[in-house]
Amino acid sequence: MSTILADFLVRTPEGYYCPYGDFYIDALQPVSQVVVSHAHGDHASPGHQQIFATAMTAAFMQHRYSSQPASSYQLKAFKEEFTLGGVAITFIPAGHILGSAQILMTYKGVKYLYTGDYKMQEDSTCEPLEIAQADVLITECTFADPSVEHPDPVAEIKKLQGRNSNIMLGTYALGKAQRLTALLNQHCPELRVLVHHGIMPFHKIYDSQLSEKMTYERYNRREMKQGEANKVYLVPPMTFNSYIRAKNVLRAFASGWKRLQSQNDISLYISDHVDWKDILQYIADVQPREIWTLHGDGRILQAYFENKLSVRDILEK
CATH class of the missing domain: 3.40.50.10710 (Metallo-hydrolase/oxidoreductase)
Structure with missing residues (x-):
């Protein structure tokens, strides 16, 4: 079984950084290469040299950030594999908004899945969430609390x-x-x-x-x-x-x-994020060996899986 690299993706002041591929994910300060999960302002920002995104994410960003050169966008379709610094990357639908993507990264036989924001509820206005199994699930924790249950x-x-x-x-x-x-x-x-x-x-x-x-x-x-x-x-x-x-x-x-x-x-109560039951279902579907948490408090999730599955916050550089 291939070894999981604890520092494969780390938190930096600019954004989440992958040192093995020399790229950032959802960086909020200008960087040379950024992979963007979706076009909400807490994930997508202008000023980067190269922006790898789905076509719809780029369309929304171009509307919001009109001064960003069109030539900086590198459009990638869902399921289209591309490589940055030896890391193979694929966009998988996240079900959050139109064009939103999970980012599946494969390096030396290990799969790391960054969810971005995602939801499992039906939504006729965007691509439905798809499942991709991975060794490491890097998940948002906006509503990772048993007291939260989103109604119909x-x-x-x-x-x-x-x-x-x-x-x-x-x-x-x-x-x-x-x-x-x-x-x-x-x-x-x-x-x-x-x-x-x-x-x-x-x-x-x-x-x-x-x-x-x-x-x-x-x-x-x-x-x-x-x-x-x-x-x-x-x-x-x-x-x-x-x-x-x-x-x-x-x-x-x-x-x-x-x-x-x-x-x-x-x-x-209409949310575009997973609630507690959904996040547990998604973990069961992805079957990760480890879970790294971000965008919220992962402590309840960590306690829930204690002695069963390694759950921790993403490391800071």
């Missing part, structure tokens, strides 16, 4: 029905907003979806890729004030927070975090 998203979105009031729905602009629009279209077709101007460009990029187009309208103040109270207005977090005293609307924010529900009129 269909049951959650149906909470918005029959409210006799327009709803202001806070959502992240990329990924979550498009998933919510699709859920509303599919399960609450009587509700009209109005979209904030900051979210519209991502809706348009999604629609260029989806086989079933979403139904939505650009926000119009007059529409919110007139006619039937059957509208859901999708707004990004900063706008949602600035409208804390908004009148004649019900407030909701789509998130897995309990702290983001307490001040709202409607709780809406």
